[in-house]
Each structure stands twice: as structure tokens, then as C-alpha cells.
Amino acid sequence: MNDADLLQLEMDTLWGPDDVGRDGDTPLVAIGVAPDGRVVPSRAGTTRTAELLGSIASVTAAGGPSYVIENAVTPAGSAIVTSDETVPTALHAARPAKWWEREEWSDLLAGRLGPWAIAVDTGRVVALCHTPRARGRAAEAGVWTHPDDRRRGHASAVTSAWAAIARSRYDVLFYSTSADNLASQGVARRLGLRPIGWIWQLRG
Numbered sequence: 001m002n003d004a005d006l007l008q009l010e011m012d013t014l015w016g017p018d019d020v021g022r023d024g025d026t027p028l029v030a031i032g033v034a035p036d037g038r039v040v041p042s043r044a045g046t047t048r049t050a051e052l053l054g055s056i057a058s059v060t061a062a063g064g065p066s067y068v069i070e071n072a073v074t075p076a077g078s079a080i081v082t083s084d085e086t087v088p089t090a091l092h093a094a095r096p097a098k099w100w101e102r103e104e105w106s107d108l109l110a111g112r113l114g115p116w117a118i119a120v121d122t123g124r125v126v127a128l129c130h131t132p133r134a135r136g137r138a139a140e141a142g143v144w145t146h147p148d149d150r151r152r153g154h155a156s157a158v159t160s161a162w163a164a165i166a167r168s169r170y171d172v173l174f175y176s177t178s179a180d181n182l183a184s185q186g187v188a189r190r191l192g193l194r195p196i197g198w199i200w201q202l203r204g
Contacts, residue, residue: 001172003196006068007032007040010174011199013138015044020113024133027201028059032066034197062178063200065185067193069141069163069173080161082117083109091118094125096146114139115169117161119154127154129162137171143187155187 001009011032015024030042081091087109095105107113114131126149132142141162145155163173175193177184188195 003034003036004032004038004040006172006174006196007034007066007199008043009138009172010066010140010176010196011040011042011044013133013135013140013174014176015042016135018133018135020134022133027203029202031200032197033200035195040197059202059204061200061202063198064176064178064181065188066174066176066196066199067188068196069159069167069175069191069193071192079121080117080119080157082161082165083111083115084165090123091120091125094120094123096125096144099144115162115166117158117165119158121149126152127158129155129158131162131166134170139166139170139173141166141173141175143175143184150183153190155184156190159187160191 011030015026015030017023024044026044027042030044032040032042034040081088092106092109095102100108104113108116108130114134116128116130118125119127125146127143127145129141129143131139133140141159143155143159159175166173175188176199177188
């Protein structure tokens with residue numbers, strides 16, 4: 001599969017209903033640009049030109065790089081629990097309450113939202129990689145790190161652990177971020193993820 005096809009598959013995965021009934025926050029327009037310059041329009045976004053022109057002042061554009069996870073390097077040093085293990089009872093109480101709702105955390109740990117990997121340090125959840133979107137044979141990585149524990153390699157560790165278990169369920173694994181999230185781009189570099197292009201979004 002070439003990079004343009006991968007970008008199309010990622011956009012199909014990101015927006016519209018997914019395998020567990022989540023409906024992605026679909027942009028007005030989304031366009032993928034492959035490294036060779038090929039432009040790939042999203043099938044999910046709308047192209048209501050008149051509406052866009054009529055509200056152009058309220059439309060914002062944002063973009064960021066996309067990667068495919070092929071053979072992520074596995075960093076050492078983090079204590080990680082994954083969704084293919086027995087979930088420790090203490091992990092239920094370790095919910096990062098400011099960022100995760102109780103019901104969503106329960107669904108996550110029960111595996112109802114797809115594969116996940118969580119880094120724990122002295123009883124605290126310091127980072128996790130989960131599956132915010134999965135559709136058919138593809139899944140997207142979603143990474144969260146506690147603000148007090150950033151730049152310590154936890155994000156790389158959980159992303160690699162997530163990929164190791166997610167690839168048994170999905171053929172293609174994606175990782176994407178925003179243009180200004182240099183830390184997230186650093187994770188992609190450390191793991192040796194392959195860039196497949198850039199996705200631009202217009203939102204109203």
C-alpha cells in the first residue's frame with residue numbers, strides 16, 4: 001500500500017462511525033498530502049463551498065504529520081500493564097480523574113474501547129496509549145502523558161507496547177499529531193515510525 005492509500009485509510013479510520021460506535025469529530029474538509037505531493041481528499045469531510053465561504057471568518061485550518069507504525073523500537077525501563085493481561089485492581093482507582101471520566105476509564109480497562117497500554121509509577125498512571133479510533137483493519141494510537149511525567153520516555157514506551165498488542169488485531173496502525181506538538185513528533189522519531197504525509201483539516 002502506498003503512502004497516499006495509507007493516508008486515505010487513516011482518514012477513513014479517524015472520521016465517521018468506528019468499530020465500537022464512536023463517531024469521530026469530522027472536520028468540514030480534510031486533505032492528506034503524501035510525501036511525493038499526491039493530494040488525497042477525505043471521504044468523510046463535507047465540501048459545502050458556499051457554506052464555507054459564508055462563514056470563512058470562523059473557519060480554522062490546522063495540520064500535522066502522520067505516521068504508520070511498522071516495527072516500533074521497544075524502549076526499556078517502564079512498568080507497563082496492557083489490555084491483554086489481568087488488570088490489577090489498583091489500576092481502577094488510579095484513574096487520572098482530571099482527564100478521564102469514570103465511565104470512560106471503566107470501559108477502557110474492560111477492553112471495550114480497544115487495546116491499551118498503561119505505564120504506572122508508584123501507583124500512579126503516568127502515561128497511556130489507547131485506541132481512540134478503530135475501523136476494520138486499521139487503528140489509530142492515542143497517547144496521553146501526565147504533565148508531571150513528560151520527557152521521560154513514558155510515551156514512547158506505552159506506544160510501543162500498544163503497537164505490540166494492537167497489531168494482532170489490526171493490519172495497519174497509525175500515529176498522528178499536530179504541527180506544533182514537537183514532543184509527540186519526537187516520540188515518532190524515537191520509535192522509528194515511518195512518515196506517510198500530512199493531514200490538513202478545516203473546521204468551523
